[in-house]
Amino acid sequence: MKSDTAIWVQNLRKEFGSFVAVDDISLEVPTGWVFGLLGPNGAGKTTTIRMLLGLLRPSAGQVRVLGLDPYTQRGRLRQLVGYMSQRFSLYDGLTVLENLRFYGQVYGLTSAALRKRVPEVLWLVGLEGRERELARNLAFGLKQRLALAAAIIHRPQVLFLDEPTAGVDPISRRAFWDLLYDLSTQGATIVVTTHYMDEAERCQSLALIDQGRVVASGSPHELRHAPEIGEVIEVYCEQPEEALVALQGLPGLQDVALHGGVVRVLSRAVEADLPRVQEALSAAGLRTAEVAVVEPTLEEVFVACTRARPAAIRVMEAAE
Ligand SMILES: Nc1ncnc2c1ncn2[C@@H]1O[C@H](COP(=O)(O)OP(=O)(O)O)[C@@H](O)[C@H]1O
Ligand SMILES: [Mg+2]
Structure with missing residues (x-):
């Protein structure tokens, strides 16, 4: 593992009973990169992320996030990573401010640190002036930004985002991606799962996942120009x-x-x-x-990569 590697995964596997959800995945994410896991529903994206976070124990294989084993060193890693889960875990009955304070406290920020940091993240995600609004009353795109704010309140070095923009309109999605790029420019490593091709195009590096396996990986440009794709x-x-x-x-x-x-x-x-x-x-x-x-488009690359596996779900979900 190189010193500028934020995430290193080797032969990772997860079985649920006799079902193999993640089947021998290996990947490496350099520090400060925006890395995408692209695949249809059921491909194993969430299961992989949960193992990278130490929330699930791998059946086999090795994982290092910032040099730590997420499962056995979860305590140390918790402060260093942020996670926006597929269903944003916000408290509907709390205000924007209360949600951020809650997450800040969970990550061990002091009151003084919170007073300084909360306005920063509010500004970053464009929610200034909405501090007193209940999370439940926010439009979906704003909820998503609040969830991002909560996930970065403790300035994590690595940020995991599991389908963060599912169900969000294209304009809000664009704004959200601009935010992710701001964070990555500031040095954060970002892992994002998606089944939107336009989002995949915005990642610096991608792993295409199908039925728990990486069927192709590389930058969007490399993937589109791979000789085996055509x-x-x-x-x-x-x-x-x-x-x-x-x-x-x-x-x-x-x-x-x-x-x-x-x-x-x-x-x-x-x-x-x-x-x-x-x-x-x-x-x-x-x-x-x-x-x-x-x-070829990335979607065609995906089709070509899964062609050899007849049982694979070949139709990606409609982009809109
Ligand atoms: N706790 C679990 N028990 C049994 N099967 C599971 C469990 N979690 C996920 N799976 C199965 O593993 C596969 C991959 O799921 P998931 O990682 O959620 O895929 P994705 O996030 O790519 O949609 C799916 O077929 C799902 O039903
Ligand atoms: Mg998922």
């Missing part, structure tokens, strides 16, 4: 449904799908597949179709 042949024509039917029958293609009136063909061998695609389009009477070769 490229996308886009087909523009006036009858995209017909083009779809004509191309779906072609053997050897990774994936053929319609996206907003454009047929996207995922191919591992574009040079060989491009003429075949054009021939198939001509044979179907679609001679005016235009084609272009572009890079």
Whole structure:
């Protein structure tokens, strides 16, 4: 483990009875990075995070967070990490201020430290002026920011966020990500789980998880340019449904799908597949179709990575 590594995970596994929820996951997160765990529901993201926090005991494998074993050294680690769980654990009947004070006390902040820190986090998440409002009366996007404020009240070095923006509108999501980047610029290491592709794109490094396994990892750019994934042949024509039917029958293609009136063909061998695609389009009477070769989206990368596993849930949840 390198000294600039905040999180190090080797061959991590979690079984619930005979069910394997996390199956041999290894990963490494450098200090100060925004790292994403991307995967569909049930992939094992929350279970992994809970093991990184020391809330669940691994069945096998090793974990180090800031050099500590989260399960056996949870007491020492608690002060150093923040956690925003999938269901924000706020107290609905308490005000914004009371929630922050409560979490501050849980993390051992003194009254003096709290007096200084509470206005800072309120400002950071844009909740100044709302101190006296009950958490239950806040709009969803504001609740989410309060939950973030609570998770960082003690200035954690590592922040775990489990689907922090699920159900939040795109504008609020953007603002939330700007906040995460502010925190990471200040040196915090951030691990965030998501099934939103636009969020995955914003991570510096990603692990794509499916059925408890890492099926691919790297930066979004690296993942989109991995030779084993291939490229996308886009087909523009006036009858995209017909083009779809004509191309779906072609053997050897990774994936053929319609996206907003454009047929996207995922191919591992574009040079060989491009003429075949054009021939198939001509044979179907679609001679005016235009084609272009572009890079795959992260969603297509995910599809390609899970293709070899027929039982995998291939359809990511709708982004909105
Ligand atoms: N305490 C548990 N007992 C049994 N099965 C569990 C438990 N926690 C999670 N699972 C199962 O493990 C799998 C992974 O769950 P989870 O880590 O919550 O996935 P994700 O967060 O990616 O949606 C799911 O199939 C889930 O039903
Ligand atoms: Mg989860």
